[in-house]
Every structure is written in C-alpha cells, then in structure tokens.
Amino acid sequence: MSPELHISFANLQSNLQFFHKVIKKNTELSAVVKSDAYGLGITKIVPEIEKYGVRSFFTATIFEAIKVRKCSLHSEIFTLNGFDFLKAELYKEFNITPIINNKLEAEKFIKIFNHTHKAAIQLNTGMNRLGLNKQDLFDNLDLIKSLPLTLILSHLACADDTSNEENILQKDLFIKLCKSLPNIRKSISASHGTLLGNEFHFDMVRPGIGLYGGIKNDGLKQVIQIKVPVLQNFIIDKNMKIGYNFTFKANNKMKVATLAIGYADGLPRILSNRGKLFYEDVSCPIIGRISMDLVTVDISNLPEIPKYLNVFSPEYQVDDFARDCETISHEVLVNLGERIDRVYA
C-alpha cells in the first residue's frame, strides 16, 4: 500500500484568485512551476492554472520548460536558471524564453539568435545569486539593449520579512536600473513579494509556493493532504523499544501502528520521535526513528484502529510541518517522493 497525495484543484483556484485580487490592475499574474510544480506535478498543475487565465510560467531549467510546453501550447515559458546556450535549439523548437543572467549568456544569445527569438533579463538588485548587477548592466548596456527583451526581472531576498528595509532598497534599485531599459515589462515579486503591496507588483508577479498552500495566510488555502495507509498495528509493553537504534522506549503499554511512509517519500528523518500524524484532529506522535519506507506512531489515544492517518490537519499545515522539520514549506513539497500516488480532485 502506498501513501496518497491529495491535491485540491478547487483550493489551487482559490489561491490563484487570492493573488489576482491582491495585485493592482494591469499587473499580470504568472505562476512559478519549477521543480515539477513544487512536487505536485507539472502536467496536471499547469493546465489547471491555465484554466484560471494564467499565460506565463516560470521554470528553473530548459527541460522543465519543455515539460510545461507539452501541456501548454500557447503560454510564455521562462527559464529562471538562465540561458543554457549549449541547448539553444531547444529554446527555439519549444518556444521557450530564456532569462539571461550575465554577459556571456547575452553574447551567446545575440550570436545564436540575434533577433529571431525573445529573451528576458534578470538584474541582481542585491541578492547576489543570479543576474547582472548595476556595474555589469552599465558596462554592457549596448549589448543588453540589443537583446529582444520581453521582460526584466529581479528577485527579493527578504520578502518574507515584511518590515525588512532591504525590500525597499532592492525595489528602488530595480526601478533605477530599469530606467536604462525603458518600455519593457518589469517583475520583482514572487509570492511573499506580492504580499508586500502594490509598489512591488510592477507589470507581473510570479507566485509559486503561495499557490500550492505553502504560506499560512488567512486568504490562502491548503492545497495538499497526504493519506498514509496503516500496514500493521500491535501492542507494545512497558520498556519495549521501537525502530532503528531503539531510540524510543515505552513508558507504559501502548498501541502502535506502522504506516507506509518513510523518508524516501518525504517524511524527513528529522521528525523521528518528534513529528506526528493525524486521525481527524487527534495527533498520533511519531515514535522511534523514521525508516526509509515506514514510520511507527503511537495510536493509544484513538478510539479504533485507523485504516490510514493524515500528515496535515486544519491546525497543522505544510508551513507548521516545515517548521518542525527545521526548514520551509518549499523543501517539504519538493521532497515528496515519486512513490506517493498523486490524486487530483
């Protein structure tokens, strides 16, 4: 028996609507679908997002972009990780717009495509990860201006920290740099940036994690639930131990269930003796080490032997789960394994 990842299209639509209502008039709502749409499945998620009217998608790599193209014939698809010029013919064949991050990529683009293909450009406004910084831009302004640009973008480093003045510094630098590239669409915000207010919306916003239920916010809905089948249940007596290296020892007689999910499926090992699963709203503590394919939980508090348990509850969402894993929702979602059946409804 395998766990099931239930994905709610209704709540995905609701989250799209949330972002649509938040943004200012004439700002385009696009969607980031890199890493297989944050683990939820590009081939199902992209057509569903398109139904809402979204026409621009962002991936990291050219291969992800091709996967999007195969289920979205007419959208504009951008590759955030730059112009992979050794595979230039694929950008042409599948009509993918590379986001040029540096001088070399710009030179290669001009040499290969000249003006026969569109490009976007990324400016580094302080995150120091990808993109041209101020100096690069001004030193190569003629080259950059010669690109057939359809979009200028940048990325905020601290958008989830709403009061951080770095957000304003990045935005102001973005505005300043864009002045040298007039009349081209501009975009600086992903999910959290979009929530910072109108002045961060520009011509396009690019939510990702917020669409998929990874941000805890009154206006955003949970999109996923994981149902995990119980494989076996048993009683252990006081002082009996459980799992690898016997890290759990029972204080009293307990009812225990072993379920078909492990760290290979995305239940991180760090949750050993720390996490929990749910039977409706009742939490069942994880006891012992999480194995590759299995987890054991204490079901002593349940009225009956469950057929399955849930990973999330209304009060314990992806974001809460991520905190217990000492990470962020994004890493939780992209780690959901291939063995989990995706069930869309």
Add this chain to the structure above:
Amino acid sequence: MSPELHISFANLQSNLQFFHKVIKKNTELSAVVKSDAYGLGITKIVPEIEKYGVRSFFTATIFEAIKVRKCSLHSEIFTLNGFDFLKAELYKEFNITPIINNKLEAEKFIKIFNHTHKAAIQLNTGMNRLGLNKQDLFDNLDLIKSLPLTLILSHLACADDTSNEENILQKDLFIKLCKSLPNIRKSISASHGTLLGNEFHFDMVRPGIGLYGGIKNDGLKQVIQIKVPVLQNFIIDKNMKIGYNFTFKANNKMKVATLAIGYADGLPRILSNRGKLFYEDVSCPIIGRISMDLVTVDISNLPEIPKYLNVFSPEYQVDDFARDCETISHEVLVNLGERIDRVYA
C-alpha cells in the same frame, strides 16, 4: 544546465564482490533495490547487479517490484512492506513474492492464492516495526505453517552499532522462532548486519546501502559523484550579503560562484552556510541560504573559474556529507532529485 549524477558500475561490482567475499559459503547474496535502488535508478542498477550473479531482489512496494520485474525476467522479487492483498493479481501477473508481515496478510494470502504462489514471512525479533512477534507466530502456527514459504526474514535494529548486544538477542530469538518453521531459508541481515560476522549470515544476506557507497569502510568503494555546473561567477565586496534573508555577509572581498543545484535536487537546505562543494580536493564553502534550484559558494581559493564543482571528494564521501546534514547516507541518496541527469559508466 543540470547537475550530473555519475554512477560507477565498476565500483558497484567491487562492492558486490566485497559482500560476496565477506559472507560464508552457501549464503546467498541478494540486493535491496527499494526507493528506485536508493535513488540510483532501478532500471539500470538491477541489470548491473544481476550481472554479478545476484538472483534475489527486495523492494518496499509492489509497484517497485513490478519495475524490477520489467528489467529482470527471472529473479525472485520480494516486497518488504508486506502483502498488498488488494493488488493480489499483480503478485501473480509479475511473479512477485510478498513478505507476509501479520496474521491478516497470511489469511488473505491463503484465501486468495492457497498454494498456487510463493510467500515469505517476516518475524519481529524486537525492532517492533513489521512482522509477526513470538506470540503472533505461536498463536497462528498452523496458519503460518500452511503458507508455501520460501524465506523467513527478520531485521536488525542496531546492526550499525557493532558491539550492541541487542544484535545477539535479536539473532538468538530469530533462531529460536525459526525452529518452529524448519527447512525454510532464513535471512536477518542487511548491509551492516552482514558485517557483524558469519553467525548473522544464515541462508541469505540483503545488502542495500553498502552496495551504493553509503557505508564508509576500507573494503567498500564510493559509487556516486555529483558534478554541478557553474552558472555564474562574480566578485562581492566586503559587507555585501548573499541569498535569502541575507544570512551571509562578506568579511572581505570574495570570488563567488552560483551553481545549478538546490534543495529540490537533494542538496539539503540544512547545509546553508555549513556545507561545501569541491574543485578537485579544494573545498568551496557554501555561503548564504541554499535555494530550491541554486547554491552560492566561495571560490576565492581557486586558481581559476571552474566549469563545475563536485559534491563529494575522496575524503568527503556520502557518509560524511550525510553527517553534515544530520542524517544518514540512505536519506541523502533517496533525496537526489529527478532533475539530476543520471550518467552510468
């Protein structure tokens, strides 16, 4: 550009040979290939292991077992997570041997198959995860004896802790319980158990992680290397910051490279400001937060701008990497993402 996971068939063969030499005469060497052969790819790894002469494979689920069958027509394939009786017809169609873990599965097996199909059984000798314990076994001995058993197995909880007396207690209980099921093959050891000595070998050993380079041992070789392409390089000045939430601030002028790997690919976010990549034997510290698709490293010590960096070095193997991630090699391997190109040689 995407990272490449290079998998050495020669070193996999060497590790098979290592286990073969370790085990006592007449003990069968099988292989655990669950979770897509620990992330390395069932369809390539299984035929390669078969070349060594291995004829028995273990998976967690029936769907993994079917994937093995499709590339291995004549081997015996066992499902460790039990008999998924709602899919009984698949065991028949693909000739998969379920490992029965409890009374219910035994009853279902008899009802559905009677003696028209083989089965294995798992005994719980103390790990308290899956399998029949002593009481279950003796209470249902007629039922269990009526199964067409080809293998009895159990699993050690503390095999990586060589001096732990729990290993001997589990082994002794296994021998005792098996006496009531005579003349059936017996197996208790995975990789670490196999290294505990002859008395843990019985009729079959079942190495997994040790085959794939996840155990640091003089006799075992590294099987994988990950080559990560550099997307961009740049200079940052003193006091400049890098990455999400600006968790890194430069003490002096530095050379920095941004590479095409992130936590979606299996470079865990916990390595932010803590891990390293390698240029030959020179380590390049990870600086700033690891992103979903990207990582930034300090390359100030390098003589030139590299085209790619490695995740491992001869002195920094999967096991060392896992320790820095506060986990074990197994979790590192199964988290390697789908975007990484598998290159077999």
